[in-house]
Amino acid sequence: xxxxxxxxxxxxxxxxxxxxxxxxxxxxxxxxxxxxxxxxxxxxxxxxxxxxxxxxxxxxxxxxxxxxxxxxxxxxxxxxxxxxxxxxxxxxxxxxxxxxxxxxxxxxxxxxxxxxxxxxxxxxxxxxxxxxxxxxxxxxxxxxxxxxxxxxxxxxxxxxxxxxxxxx
Numbered sequence: 001x002x003x004x005x006x007x008x009x010x011x012x013x014x015x016x017x018x019x020x021x022x023x024x025x026x027x028x029x030x031x032x033x034x035x036x037x038x039x040x041x042x043x044x045x046x047x048x049x050x051x052x053x054x055x056x057x058x059x060x061x062x063x064x065x066x067x068x069x070x071x072x073x074x075x076x077x078x079x080x081x082x083x084x085x086x087x088x089x090x091x092x093x094x095x096x097x098x099x100x101x102x103x104x105x106x107x108x109x110x111x112x113x114x115x116x117x118x119x120x121x122x123x124x125x126x127x128x129x130x131x132x133x134x135x136x137x138x139x140x141x142x143x144x145x146x147x148x149x150x151x152x153x154x155x156x157x158x159x160x161x162x163x164x165x166x167x168x
C-alpha cells in the first residue's frame with residue numbers, strides 16, 4: 001500500500017475570489033493613502049475605510065448589473081442578476097475587514113495609528129504577493145513566473161504603500 005503525503009492545496013476557491021481579493025487589496029491600499037487619524041472621533045477612520053470600500057464595491061456591482069441588463073436585455077430585479085453582479089464583492093469586502101479592525105484598534109487607543117496603517121498595508125501587500133505568485137503558477141507551474149508575479153504584483157502594492165508616505 002502506497003500513501004501519498006504530498007500537499008496539494010485546493011486553490012479553486014481562492015482562484016474564484018481572485019478578482020475580488022486583488023481589487024480589494026488595491027482598493028484598501030488606495031484608501032489608506034487618504035486616511036488620517038481623527039483625535040475627536042476615534043471610530044471615524046475605521047468607518048471611513050470600510051464605508052468607502054463598501055460604497056465603491058456597491059457602485060461596481062450596481063454598474064455591472066446595469067451594464068449586463070443593457071447588453072442582454074434581461075431584467076435586473078432577479079436573484080440571478082444580483083448574484084452575478086455581486087459575485088466578486090464578497091471577497092472585496094472581506095479584504096477590508098482586517099484593515100478596518102486594525103484601524104479600529106488604533107481608534108480605541110490599543111495601538112498607534114501610524115502602526116495600524118503600516119500593519120494594514122503589510123496585510124494588503126502580502127495578499128498581493130500571494131495572488132501575484134498564484135497568477136504566475138496558474139500560467140506556468142514550476143517556472144520562474146510565480147516569483148516574477150509575486151514581485152511584480154507585490155511591487156504595485158509596495159508602491160501604493162510608499163505613496164502614502166510620499167504624499168504626507
